[in-house]
Every structure is written in structure tokens, then in C-alpha cells.
Amino acid sequence: MADVQRHVARFTHGSRIPGWDRAADLEKEPAVVPDAATTEVPGELRAAIEDAVRRFPVGDSAFIPALYAVQAQYGWCSPEGIEQAAAVLGRTPAALTAVATFYDMFEMEPLGRKSVYVCTNISCSLVGADQLLAALEEELGEDPDVNLRGFECLGACDIAPMASVDGVYVGPIELGEVPELANQIRQGDDPLPAKQLIRRPCADPKVAEQ
Amino acid sequence: MTDTLLFKGIDEPGLNTIDVYLARGGYTQLQRALKMKRGDLITELTGSGLRGRGGAGFPIGKKASFIPKGDMQKYVVCNADESEPGTFKDRELIQKNPHQLIEGLIIAAFAVDATINYIYIRGEYEQQADILDAAISEARDRGIIGENIFGSGFSVELELARGAGAYICGEETGLLDSLEGKRGNPRLKPPFPANEGLFNGPTLINNVETLSAIPSIIELGAEGYAAIGVKDSAGTKLVSISGNIERPGNYEVELGISSREIIYGLAGGPPDGRKIKCWFPGGSSTPVLTADDLDVGYDYDSIEAAGSMLGSGAIIVVDETQSVVELAYKLAKFYSHESCGKCTPCREGTRWTFHMVERIKEGTATPMDLDIMAAVQEQIIGHCLCVLGDAMAMPIGSLIAKFRDEFEAEIEANRNERERKLAAEFAAAEVEIEGISA
Numbered sequence: 001m002a003d004v005q006r007h008v009a010r011f012t013h014g015s016r017i018p019g020w021d022r023a024a025d026l027e028k029e030p031a032v033v034p035d036a037a038t039t040e041v042p043g044e045l046r047a048a049i050e051d052a053v054r055r056f057p058v059g060d061s062a063f064i065p066a067l068y069a070v071q072a073q074y075g076w077c078s079p080e081g082i083e084q085a086a087a088v089l090g091r092t093p094a095a096l097t098a099v100a101t102f103y104d105m106f107e108m109e110p111l112g113r114k115s116v117y118v119c120t121n122i123s124c125s126l127v128g129a130d131q132l133l134a135a136l137e138e139e140l141g142e143d144p145d146v147n148l149r150g151f152e153c154l155g156a157c158d159i160a161p162m163a164s165v166d167g168v169y170v171g172p173i174e175l176g177e178v179p180e181l182a183n184q185i186r187q188g189d190d191p192l193p194a195k196q197l198i199r200r201p202c203a204d205p206k207v208a209e210q
Numbered sequence: 211m212t213d214t215l216l217f218k219g220i221d222e223p224g225l226n227t228i229d230v231y232l233a234r235g236g237y238t239q240l241q242r243a244l245k246m247k248r249g250d251l252i253t254e255l256t257g258s259g260l261r262g263r264g265g266a267g268f269p270i271g272k273k274a275s276f277i278p279k280g281d282m283q284k285y286v287v288c289n290a291d292e293s294e295p296g297t298f299k300d301r302e303l304i305q306k307n308p309h310q311l312i313e314g315l316i317i318a319a320f321a322v323d324a325t326i327n328y329i330y331i332r333g334e335y336e337q338q339a340d341i342l343d344a345a346i347s348e349a350r351d352r353g354i355i356g357e358n359i360f361g362s363g364f365s366v367e368l369e370l371a372r373g374a375g376a377y378i379c380g381e382e383t384g385l386l387d388s389l390e391g392k393r394g395n396p397r398l399k400p401p402f403p404a405n406e407g408l409f410n411g412p413t414l415i416n417n418v419e420t421l422s423a424i425p426s427i428i429e430l431g432a433e434g435y436a437a438i439g440v441k442d443s444a445g446t447k448l449v450s451i452s453g454n455i456e457r458p459g460n461y462e463v464e465l466g467i468s469s470r471e472i473i474y475g476l477a478g479g480p481p482d483g484r485k486i487k488c489w490f491p492g493g494s495s496t497p498v499l500t501a502d503d504l505d506v507g508y509d510y511d512s513i514e515a516a517g518s519m520l521g522s523g524a525i526i527v528v529d530e531t532q533s534v535v536e537l538a539y540k541l542a543k544f545y546s547h548e549s550c551g552k553c554t555p556c557r558e559g560t561r562w563t564f565h566m567v568e569r570i571k572e573g574t575a576t577p578m579d580l581d582i583m584a585a586v587q588e589q590i591i592g593h594c595l596c597v598l599g600d601a602m603a604m605p606i607g608s609l610i611a612k613f614r615d616e617f618e619a620e621i622e623a624n625r626n627e628r629e630r631k632l633a634a635e636f637a638a639a640e641v642e643i644e645g646i647s648a
């Protein structure tokens with residue numbers, strides 16, 4: 001009895017994790033490689049995955065590009081998308097899911113298609129990143145098209161506090177600019193063009209002297 | 211000017227395109243290198259004294275000499291994962307001068323006879339990946355990547371791989387697993403990647419900045435390059451400076467310059483004349499230094515002697531108005547989120563440290579918790595597969611050691627605050643009960 005108690009899976013606060021007493025479903029069919037002949041795969045998705053296999057021919061190296069392709073097609077790594085990728089790659093859906101769940105940029109639930117990451121790591125939070133995230137959350141509300149989230153250091157601490165709007169880095173963002181930025185995100189416009197990292201000159205004064 | 215090598219002409223419009231790069235004399239160092247003997251080339255790299263710019267500071271020549279000779283497939287992998295908080299130097303190099311990286315990478319590939327090579331870039335750098343991809347295509351179109359380049363008989367392939375958001379994929383063996391299409395869990399070492407790396411082949415892994423420095427080494431010669439900087443810290447270094455600072459950004463400095471000169475001279479110090487509470491000299495994974503350490507030379511040995519590490523060369527400045535508890539909170543949160551979970555001390559240690567800092571913030575911690583926290587950090591260090599655990603333990607340990615009184619004051623203040631709140635709630639409840647019984 002005591003032994004059983006010790007093996008109960010628990011949350012850190014002590015309560016049992018639901019399902020701890022349920023046995024594995026032995027009736028369930030094992031996952032298999034989906035049949036490539038009968039699994040329908042959208043043409044674009046198939047082309048993208050086959051291109052990845054050409055670029056990364058060895059082993060499973062095409063997995064990550066394939067998952068990006070699935071996400072581009074469905075907006076998230078949906079089970080049907082993973083099934084289709086698995087069919088093209090000749091691997092089980094589980095093999096792909098295991099990889100997808102490891103990485104922060106793969107979404108395992110349907111979410112807004114527009115990804116907005118606000119960095120809340122050290123350098124950004126020293127200059128107000130948490131306030132920026134809260135202001136954007138408030139401004140964008142529960143917009144179902146937008147996947148707004150706090151993110152770890154995005155490698156742009158020079159423009160802190162900053163955000164990545166579908167891969168376009170903008171900053172430093174002032175709180176007064178949040179309504180404008182939120183509007184641009186909603187409309188799908190270029191976010192704060194004057195504040196985009198891509199246009200920023202190097203900080204080193206020696207560079208300008210050359 | 212000797213101290214501008216990596217950033218030479220970096221803001222010249224169109225430098226990211228091959229025509230501008232070639233017009234500035236690009237790829238001539240590659241042609242010179244291809245005429246050298248492999249052994250001489252490695253001797254040249256060793257003689258330059260260039261140390262890895264990704265974090266560990268391992269000499270590149272030595273690493274290249276570990277790659278075995280023979281007919282097996284060898285690889286060079288460029289680490290462009292750049293996820294260490296505070297670091298953003300590789301980004302500027304990739305975005306503005308991708309061909310310098312490609313040139314350095316091909317020279318390294320020739321030196322170790324690697325014909326298949328990869329650049330692994332973090333998934334968040336989408337614009338930078340597009341620029342780099344375009345540069346690789348241009349180089350391929352001009353025959354700089356491909357069969358028998360510049361008539362040397364050496365054939366080389368280069369592919370760009372994108373990560374998908376995981377700090378641990380910057381650790382070299384986690385990166386290799388990710389490149390092989392797996393979860394990015396670090397591997398047990400040995401075997402080291404030089405012997406058994408990507409697809410079990412000998413693999414040379416280097417950071418973007420390290421590889422980008424190679425053309426300058428060929429140009430200046432090993433001695434010329436080694437003459438820049440100080441003993442055991444040769445060359446120039448890109449410093450990413452951020453946090454509470456007037457002019458954040460990347461600066462190229464000669465190693466050995468005083469840290470004060472970087473923080474105050476180049477970057478203007480904290481805004482509004484505020485004082486510095488502490489600073490991270492090499493990214494968030496390095497122990498913090500204080501205002502007393504500002505005159506330490508910015509080079510590998512001096513920073514180490516001061517009790518920290520040069521790491522990736524990212525200085526994060528924290529001014530006197532900031533709370534050390536908040537800093538520890540952000541650190542612990544990051545590392546517990548990014549721990550891959552393979553080793554118990556790291557997985558549990560980062561998580562419990564995070565919970566303990568949370569308790570301080572909630573007002574339920576006691577000063578004794580600081581001792582437990584410090585002990586946990588000691589139990590992580592040196593007990594894991596990779597150094598991610600240490601990367602949290604060292605800065606947090608240093609924060610507790612150097613700012614213990616501030617931690618204690620905040621614990622006390624937050625406890626009092628919580629008790630006040632509870633007492634007020636209790637009083638309100640009593641009034642209610644009295645109201646009911648009356």
C-alpha cells in the first residue's frame with residue numbers, strides 16, 4: 001500500500017495528477033506510418049515537405065522544416081497536418097509530435113495566425129517589457145486572430161522593450177505607441193516602420209566614421 | 211584602424227549582397243586559403259590565438275586540430291542559435307554581412323576537409339534567415355559554393371537550417387540533435403563532436419562571430435591578428451550591451467579594453483546619471499559583477515580573475531533602482547523554462563529555485579530560504595550533462611552572495627506586507643461575523 005502511494009504522480013502542490021489510477025488502454029491500436037497512397041495531402045504542403053527532404057536528405061533532418069510547413073498550412077501543428085507530414089516522410093505521427101512539442105515556436109493548439117512575441121527577459125524587463133506586454137494584451141483584447149505571448153530573449157535587447165510581429169522585430173516601443181501598433185497588427189499592416197530593427201544603423205561610432 | 215575588423219563597412223548599403231561584398235575585396239581571403247596546405251592553415255588559426263566567441267572561449271585552432279583525418283564525411287556546423295539573454299551580436303553580422311560568415315565558414319571547412327556544412331539559425335531570426343539564405347544562393351550561383359571552388363579541387367556544400375525556439379539548441383550537442391531532426395537534448399560527452407558529431411561524423415562547431423573572424427586572420431596573418439588584444443585574448447570582440455544603458459547596441463572592441471570604457475565611454479552608462487548596481491559581463495549565464503569591478507580589463511583572463519566569465523560578450527547593465535529579487539525571478543524563470551529535462555539537478559533545481567524566488571515575491575519566504583537556495587545552486591553546479599544548470603546557478607549564487615542584505619530586506623518587507631493584508635482581511639471578516647451575530 002505504502003509502495004503504491006509513493007508511485008502516485010503528483011503536482012508540486014501535492015494533489016494527484018488526474019488519470020494517475022487509470023491503466024494504459026491496451027485495446028488501442030498502435031500508431032503506424034500513415035499510408036502514403038491513401039492519405040490526402042494538400043499539394044503545397046507536399047511540395048514544401050519534399051523540398052525539405054531534398055535539402056536535408058539524411059535521417060530525420062527534414063522534421064523541423066516539415067513541421068514549419070504544417071504550421072504554415074494549418075496555422076498550428078494540427079493532428080491531421082502531422083498525419084499528412086508523417087505520410088510524406090514515411091514516419092509515425094508520434095515521431096513528429098515528439099519533436100514538435102519540444103520547441104516553443106510550434107503551436108500544439110489552434111491559435112491566432114498572427115504571432116506577436118513580446119520579449120520579457122532580463123534586458124527588456126529592465127526597461128519596461130512587462131508593462132508593454134500588459135498594454136498590448138489590453139489593447140488587443142481577446143482577438144482570435146492574434147497569438148500574443150511573452151517570450152524569452154529574442155536577441156534584440158538593443159531595441160528593448162521590443163516585440164516580434166510575425167518575425168518583424170520592432171522597438172524600442174513606447175507605451176504611447178501601443179494603440180498604433182495594435183491597430184497595425186489587426187490590419188496586417190507593416191508594424192511601426194520607423195522602429196524596425198532591420199533599418200537600424202550599428203551603434204558603434206567607429207562604423208560611421210569609415 | 212585595427213580594432214574594426216568584423217564591423218568593417220558594416221553599414222554600407224547592400225553589403226549583404228555578393229556584388230558589394232566582392233567589390234570590397236570579399237572572398238579573396240578564401241582564395242588565398244585554398245592555396246595553402248591544410249596543416250598550415252590550421253597552424254595559422256592556432257597561431258592567431260582566436261578563442262571561440264560562443265561562450266566557452268575554446269581556441270579555434272586547437273578545436274580544428276582535433277578533427278581526425280581520413281575519408282569519412284566531416285562537417286562544419288555554424289552555431290547561429292544566439293539565444294543567450296543579452297546577446298545580439300551574431301544577428302547584426304548575419305543581417306548585414308552574411309558573406310563574411312560564409313567566407314570564414316568555407317575556409318574552416320577547407321581546413322578540416324568538411325564538404326557538407328550547415329548553419330543552424332534560431333527560428334525567431336526570420337528576416338536574418340531570409341537574408342542569409344539569399345546570400346548562400348548567391349554564393350552558390352557564383353560557384354563559391356559547389357564543386358571544385360576557385361579551381362582548387364575542393365567541393366563544398368552549405369545549407370541553412372532553422373531552429374524553432376529552444377535555448378538549449380545553442381548548446382553544441384543539443385544543436386546537433388536538433389539538426390538531426392530530434393528534440394534538442396544535449397548528449398553525454400565524450401565522445402566530443404570533433405570525433406562523433408553530426409550523423410556520427412567528425413564535426414567542427416563554431417559560433418558566427420568566431421567564423422566571421424577567420425577572413426581577417428588570413429588577411430592579417432596569424433601574427434598580425436595575435437598582436438591585437440592582450441595575452442591569451444587575441445583579436446577584437448563584439449560586445450552586445452543592453453539593460454539600463456544610454457546607448458545600447460553592438461560595439462567592436464579590442465580585447466583588454468577596460469570595462470568602464472565600454473560601459474561608460476562607448477555606451478554612455480545608465481540613463482539619468484543613475485549608479486550601476488551590478489552587471490553581467492558575458493550574458494545572463496555569467497556571475498554578476500558590481501560597480502567595484504568596472505576597471506577590470508575586458509578579456510577572458512581578467513574577467514575570470516574577477517570571478518566571472520566573458521561568455522558570449524554580452525554586457526547587461528542593471529542600475530541602482532532595480533530589485534535583485536526581480537532579477538533572480540527572471541533568471542530562474544528563463545532557465546527553468548529552457549531546461550531540457552534530461553538531468554535531475556538541472557530540471558528540478560531550476561524549477562525549485564524559481565518557486566523559492568516566487569515565495570520571496572509573495573511574502574511567504576524566510577531568510578533561511580536564501581541558504582536553501584544557495585545550497586541548491588551548489589548542488590547543480592558540475593552535476594549535469596551540459597552547463598545550462600550551472601548557467602542559472604552561477605548568476606543566482608552570485609546575486610545571493612553579493613546582495614544578501616537586499617534579499618533579506620525584501621523578504622522582510624514582503625512578509626510584512628502580506629501580514630498587513632491578511633490582518634486587514636481578517637478584521638473585515640470579523641466585522642462581518644459580528645454583524646451576523648448582532
Ligand SMILES: Cc1cc2nc3c(=O)[nH]c(=O)nc-3n(C[C@H](O)[C@H](O)[C@H](O)COP(=O)(O)O)c2cc1C
Binds near residue numbers: 261264291292293420
Ligand atoms: C545552454 C547553452 C547555450 C548555448 N548557446 C549558444 C548559442 O546560442 N550560440 C553559440 O554560439 N554558442 C552557444 N553555446 C556554446 C556552444 O555549446 C559551443 O561552445 C559553441 O557554439 C562553440 O563555438 P565557439 O568555439 O566558436 O564559441 C551554448 C552553450 C550552452 C551550454
Ligand code: SF4
Binds near residue numbers: 396550557599
Ligand atoms: S543540464 Fe539541464 S539543459 Fe543540460 S542536458 Fe541536463 S537537463 Fe538538459
Ligand code: FES
Binds near residue numbers: 119123158
Ligand atoms: S532581453 Fe529582450 S530581446 Fe533580449
